[in-house]
Amino acid sequence: MTQTAIPYVFMRGGTSRGPYFRRSDLPEDLDTLAKVLVAALGAGQSLNIDGIGGGAAVTTKVAMLSVSEDDWADIDYFFAQVAVEDKLVDFKPTCGNILSGVAPAAIEMGLFEPQGDETEIRIRAVNTGARVVARIQTPGGRLTYEGDTGIAGVPGQSAPVQLSFMEVVGSATGAFLPTGNLRDTVQGIELTCMDVAMPMAIACAADFGLTGYESAEDLDANRAFFDRMEAVRIEAGERMGMGDVSKSVTPKFGLVAPAKVGGTLAVRYFMPWKTHPTMAVTGAQCMASCALTPGTVADGLLDRPTTSPAEVILEHASGTIDVLVDFTTENGFTVNAAGLVRTARKLADGHVYVPQSVWKGS
Numbered sequence: 001m002t003q004t005a006i007p008y009v010f011m012r013g014g015t016s017r018g019p020y021f022r023r024s025d026l027p028e029d030l031d032t033l034a035k036v037l038v039a040a041l042g043a044g045q046s047l048n049i050d051g052i053g054g055g056a057a058v059t060t061k062v063a064m065l066s067v068s069e070d071d072w073a074d075i076d077y078f079f080a081q082v083a084v085e086d087k088l089v090d091f092k093p094t095c096g097n098i099l100s101g102v103a104p105a106a107i108e109m110g111l112f113e114p115q116g117d118e119t120e121i122r123i124r125a126v127n128t129g130a131r132v133v134a135r136i137q138t139p140g141g142r143l144t145y146e147g148d149t150g151i152a153g154v155p156g157q158s159a160p161v162q163l164s165f166m167e168v169v170g171s172a173t174g175a176f177l178p179t180g181n182l183r184d185t186v187q188g189i190e191l192t193c194m195d196v197a198m199p200m201a202i203a204c205a206a207d208f209g210l211t212g213y214e215s216a217e218d219l220d221a222n223r224a225f226f227d228r229m230e231a232v233r234i235e236a237g238e239r240m241g242m243g244d245v246s247k248s249v250t251p252k253f254g255l256v257a258p259a260k261v262g263g264t265l266a267v268r269y270f271m272p273w274k275t276h277p278t279m280a281v282t283g284a285q286c287m288a289s290c291a292l293t294p295g296t297v298a299d300g301l302l303d304r305p306t307t308s309p310a311e312v313i314l315e316h317a318s319g320t321i322d323v324l325v326d327f328t329t330e331n332g333f334t335v336n337a338a339g340l341v342r343t344a345r346k347l348a349d350g351h352v353y354v355p356q357s358v359w360k361g362s
Helices: 030-041 102-108 216-221 223-239 281-292
Strands: 003-013 016-022 061-067 075-082 118-125 131-137 160-166 184-186 189-196 198-204 252-258 265-270 310-316 319-328 334-355
Touching (some): 016 102, 030 061, 030 334, 075 102, 102 131, 189 223, 189 281, 198 281, 252 281, 281 319
Parallel strands (some): 016 061
Antiparallel strands (some): 061 075, 118 131, 160 334
């Protein structure tokens, strides 16, 4: 045999999708692991024609699961963002949409047993150390994907996946405000650099000459904006203590504008070299926290909720996403936890194959 077979479950998690592997079925060494994931997904070509990637950043994501040795967690979730057109893999960030599929995937893989009509699984995000409690529907002790919950960016309805993110502040940088400031000016653009579930640099759309209501396609076509945004993002990353981020997908970049269709705030989110077609779960928590924090670039754009927990409705390129934020203001603004509802669905399972010249298997 000239190829190595690797078992996997193919899942849609939230508005992303990709293969979910047992961590033990993959190489331990990260350099070899990256080569295996590049080969499996077909990274390095716009259509990912020689792999199972979908030709977009939201469809070249990978979850690797194992039973956790952490005293708190049940399952460890190790995430990889595989590039589309480059043979690159970023192990720094996590992904909340792909995390939506972790609990059902863990059951599918036999890593966790259902518990009654609703199953609670405690998940540790290995990349960032974040702790998440997932609650999924298991009527009669059997996993189901059928339900009446819909999310923007996904057709139809599915069973709800309730996610409660704990200890989300400083997930990557160790600080709520990595630069120490509520606002920084970078290359003439005023930013709020914030780290809640995902480190982000957030700006007002108007400061880039945008409305904040542009479609993802229109923004992707505006290369002058992307060039300027990327220069600002790279410098912001340095100021946030993240070093040279030119080849990293973090910090992510976000734009804010006044709500247009009855939400709390209009937002656009970048991955960062392409506009997200909807909204990342982790990014939504950070942008919701920015909306709730006095003194950020969101000032003047919304009627800010002042009581906790607060429901923040973010209007994104494909609809809305609701974030429930538990916070305190006794010693400055502090985020305690954030909750969202997503959906997930198993799409396929079996084996994905990579050339033995890449990896001969364990």
